[in-house]
Amino acid sequence: METIIEAHGLQKYFGSFHVLKNIDFEIKKGEVVCIIGPSGSGKSTFLRCINQLEQINAGYIAVDGEIAGFRREGNRLFPLPDREIARQRQAVGMVFQKFHLFPHRTVLQNIIEGPVGVQKRPRPECIAEARVLLKRVGLADKADSYPGELSGGQQQRIAIARALAMKPKAMLFDEPTSALDPELVGEVLGVMKELAASGTTMIVVTHEIGFCREVADRVLFMDAGAIVDVGTAAEILENPKNPRVKNFISAVL
Amino acid sequence: MNKPPALDVNSLEIVRPKTIGRRILAGVCIVLLLLLAKAFWEGDIAWNIVSQYLFARPVLAGVGNTIIMTFCAMIVGVVLGVLAAIMRMSDNPVLRNIAIGYVWLFRGAPALLQLLLWFNLALIFPTLGIPGLFSVQTVDVMTPFVAAVLGLGIQQGAYTAEVVRAGILSIDKGQTEAAQSIGMTKLRATLKIVLPQAMRVIVPPIGNETIGMVKLTSLASVIQFPEVLRSVEDIYYVNSRVIELLIVATVWYLIVVTILSIGQFYIERYFSKGWGRRNAPVQQAGNQATVEEAV
Numbered sequence: 001m002e003t004i005i006e007a008h009g010l011q012k013y014f015g016s017f018h019v020l021k022n023i024d025f026e027i028k029k030g031e032v033v034c035i036i037g038p039s040g041s042g043k044s045t046f047l048r049c050i051n052q053l054e055q056i057n058a059g060y061i062a063v064d065g066e067i068a069g070f071r072r073e074g075n076r077l078f079p080l081p082d083r084e085i086a087r088q089r090q091a092v093g094m095v096f097q098k099f100h101l102f103p104h105r106t107v108l109q110n111i112i113e114g115p116v117g118v119q120k121r122p123r124p125e126c127i128a129e130a131r132v133l134l135k136r137v138g139l140a141d142k143a144d145s146y147p148g149e150l151s152g153g154q155q156q157r158i159a160i161a162r163a164l165a166m167k168p169k170a171m172l173f174d175e176p177t178s179a180l181d182p183e184l185v186g187e188v189l190g191v192m193k194e195l196a197a198s199g200t201t202m203i204v205v206t207h208e209i210g211f212c213r214e215v216a217d218r219v220l221f222m223d224a225g226a227i228v229d230v231g232t233a234a235e236i237l238e239n240p241k242n243p244r245v246k247n248f249i250s251a252v253l
Numbered sequence: 254m255n256k257p258p259a260l261d262v263n264s265l266e267i268v269r270p271k272t273i274g275r276r277i278l279a280g281v282c283i284v285l286l287l288l289l290a291k292a293f294w295e296g297d298i299a300w301n302i303v304s305q306y307l308f309a310r311p312v313l314a315g316v317g318n319t320i321i322m323t324f325c326a327m328i329v330g331v332v333l334g335v336l337a338a339i340m341r342m343s344d345n346p347v348l349r350n351i352a353i354g355y356v357w358l359f360r361g362a363p364a365l366l367q368l369l370l371w372f373n374l375a376l377i378f379p380t381l382g383i384p385g386l387f388s389v390q391t392v393d394v395m396t397p398f399v400a401a402v403l404g405l406g407i408q409q410g411a412y413t414a415e416v417v418r419a420g421i422l423s424i425d426k427g428q429t430e431a432a433q434s435i436g437m438t439k440l441r442a443t444l445k446i447v448l449p450q451a452m453r454v455i456v457p458p459i460g461n462e463t464i465g466m467v468k469l470t471s472l473a474s475v476i477q478f479p480e481v482l483r484s485v486e487d488i489y490y491v492n493s494r495v496i497e498l499l500i501v502a503t504v505w506y507l508i509v510v511t512i513l514s515i516g517q518f519y520i521e522r523y524f525s526k527g528w529g530r531r532n533a534p535v536q537q538a539g540n541q542a543t544v545e546e547a548v
Contacts, residue, residue, distance in 0.1 A: 053430050082438045090436035100431035104450050104527045114435035117445065146527035159431075166435055 001028040004170045004201045005050060005092070009059035012045060012225075019045050021225040023059070027170065030199045034212040034233075037222035038248060043205040044097075046222070047172045050203070051094050052085055063091050064169050090118070093163030097175040099155040101147035107134070107158050108143040114166045126165070133161040137191050153184030157191050170201040177208060209252055213237050221245045302497040306488065307504060315484030316505045322401055322470040322480055323509075327463050329406025334413025339443060341418055352414065359411035365472050368404035371395065372476040401473035409466060416458045420451030452524040460517035464510050481505050 005027045012020035019042045027033050035043045048054040050061055052069050060077070061068040069085055070077035080088070101110050108130055115126040134140045137157035147155050156176055163171060173192065177185040189211050196202055196215040206212065212219050212233055219236040221229040221244075229242045240246045306312055333355075341352035359367070375391035382388030424447045432442035474483035485498035 051434055053433065082440075086433065086436050086438045086441075089434060094431075094434035096427060096431060096434075098425075098427055100425070100427040102428065102431070102446055102450075106527075113445075114437075118436040118441075148527055162435065 001030065003027070003065075004029050004031075005061070005063050005203070007046075007050070007059065007061045010046070010049065010056055010061065011058035012042070012049060012054065013057050019225050020049070020056075023227060025220075025227070027201060027203060029201055031217045032196045032200075032202045032204070032215050033218045033220060034216040035203065035205045035220045035222055036207065036209070036212060036236075036248070037220075037228075041222040042225040043222050044174050047094070047174050047203060047205055051089055051092055051172060053094075063088065066091075086118075090114075090166050091169045093166055093168035093171045095156070095159050095163055095171065095173045095176050097178050099147070099152070099159045099179070101155055101159055101162070103147050106144050106146055107139070107150075110147065110158060111162050111165045114162065119166070130161070130165060133164055134158075136164075136194070137161050138187070151184060152180045153187045156180065156188045160188075160191055160195075164195075170203065171195065173202065173204040173206070175205050175207070177206070207252060209237060209249070221248070223248075297496075298500070299494065299497055302494050303500050303504075306485070306494075306498060306501050309488070311479075311484045311488065312481065312501060312505070315479055315481035316509070318478065318484075319467065319470050319480040319505075320509060322398075322405070322473060322478070323463065323466045325402045326405035326409055326470070327459075327466055329402060330409030330413050330462075330466075331459065333407060333410025334417050335448075337410060337414035338417035338421060339440075341414065342421060342443075356411045356414050359408045362408070364405065364408050364469060365475065367408050368401060368472055368476055371404045372397065372400040374400075397473065397476045397478035400476055401470070401478045405466065405469060405473070409462065412462060413459065416462070417451070417455055419458075420453075420455035421447055423454045424450050449524070453521075456517070456521050456524055460513070460520070463517075464513055467509050467513065468506060 003026055005025070007023050007025040010020050010023035010025075011018075023046060025046075035046070037043055045054055049056050050063070050068070055069070060070070066088065067077070068088055069080055071080055071084075072078075101107075102113065105113065108127065111130040111133060112123070112126045115121050115129070116123050131140065131143065134143055137160055139154055139157055139161075142150060142154065142158070147158065150158065160171075160176075176192070177188050180188065185208070189208060192202070192204070192211070193215055204211070204216075214233075216233045218230060219233050220227055221236060221240075221242070223244055229236060229240065229245050236245060237249060240249055337352040337355055340348040341356075343349055372395060374395050378391050380388045381391050381394060421443070428446055428450065429439065429442045432446040433439065437445070470478075470480050471482040473480055474486065477483070479487075481502050485502045489495045489498040
């Protein structure tokens with residue numbers, strides 16, 4: 001299986017705070033990786049680095065074989081211009097904790113903004129695709145609503161549809177259910193399970209242990225900016241060997 | 254514990270509070286206003302002159318010029334303001350500092366002084382142009398109209414820049430990130446996603462400043478631009494009906510400002526797309542909460 005996203009020797013600082021410490025990571029096509037760990041362990045920052053919303057200080061990330069943010073000549077890396085970075089970002093879809101739908105645009109306009117406005121694909125085709133996506137996330141009747149009229153769970157499903165509309169090679173989920181009321185979590189996880197089952201490459205930062213157990217091919221445990229443990233869902237969640245992982249799992253369950 | 258005796262709910266009546274103090278205050282205010290009106294009515298004002306000049310041709314022409322000047326200066330101001338705000342928030346330190354310097358300079362000097370500077374530009378640059386390509390006499394270009402548009406518009410831009418910046422800052426950073434995550438460049442995200450939302454916050458103060466500009470155009474009378482104040486001045490220099498003609502100008506300023514306020518209402522409604530509906534249920538919930546608290 002081909003590698004979609006890889007990270008090597010990743011270092012990231014916020015000022016003097018060492019957020020990511022020497023992260024090595026790889027995800028193959030169709031794989032679902034869940035990242036768990038305590039708050040402030042760098043999980044979200046890692047996702048944001050993949051999508052170049054944060055800049056890394058050392059190491060490199062490659063998406064689909066292309067180094068993120070740089071052009072390589074021999075051993076020298078030249079930073080890419082804004083326009084090129086924007087192009088690279090299209091390869092990965094991102095779903096945010098707080099949805100970040102565009103409140104002044106209808107649901108349909110939110111979804112086609114990327115394909116029509118950025119990818120310059122024909123509008124009728126994009127609208128047709130958007131309607132298929134809306135059906136897929138169970139909101140076919142909400143095309144003309146504004147985000148403010150929808151519940152949190154519905155907004156997050158629209159945000160997933162908006163990311164999918166770009167036809168990304170992988171999807172990143174940054175705590176997609178953390179801002180939701182408990183009874184709305186299920187509908188979003190349901191959509192994500194369907195995506196996983198259909199072979200979407202996914203990295204999910206989450207606190208939903210049940211979801212990890214059910215869909216993750218691999219679970220990463222991060223703490224204090226480093227990947228502490230990696231394994232199958234059963235290995236990490238059922239009988240963790242590492243004491244820190246053990247503590248965390250028993251605390252959240 | 255003392256249980257209060259049960260009351261017959263249907264027989265209860267809410268008695269309206271007495272408002273004697275309020276009535277007395279209202280009465281006093283009305284009397285004072287009437288006295289003021291009487292004083293003006295009996296004062297040495299020839300109201301027939303006011304009505305005679307209200308629709309006089311030079312006055313109407315002045316009103317037209319005031320409106321045209323307001324719009325031209327505001328267009329210059331808003332364009333410069335948006336540009337300066339975006340430059341101010343850019344990652345490029347050169348652009349950022351140019352924007353800071355622009356706001357510092359043109360917000361710092363009085364508008365009247367700036368008008369005079371532009372109008373007298375010929376004193377330092379007798380000709381304008383690119384050497385060898387073209388060249389014009391500065392006095393031919395720098396008419397009162399051009400000097401007023403530049404002077405008022407450029408100083409307005411310095412204020413508008415801060416208003417636009419405040420509007421952009423009011424939008425969650427997540428909006429830019431979401432736009433970037435679907436492949437927009439930062440500039441495109443600012444123009445297509447952030448600015449339209451920021452307009453909700455920007456429009457009320459810009460409306461305020463447009464109304465301010467209507468009145469600020471009166472400064473252009475100093476450099477011979479025939480706006481409404483200048484027009485009435487030219488008339489009262491001849492017939493000496495100073496107060497009457499100043500009242501004519503006042504009436505017209507009030508009319509123009511009133512019309513602009515109505516226009517602002519519709520513009521605000523346009524830019525609150527997707528927001529009104531969101532705010533409605535939230536407000537309802539808020540009202541319910543206060544009702545419950547009150548109960």
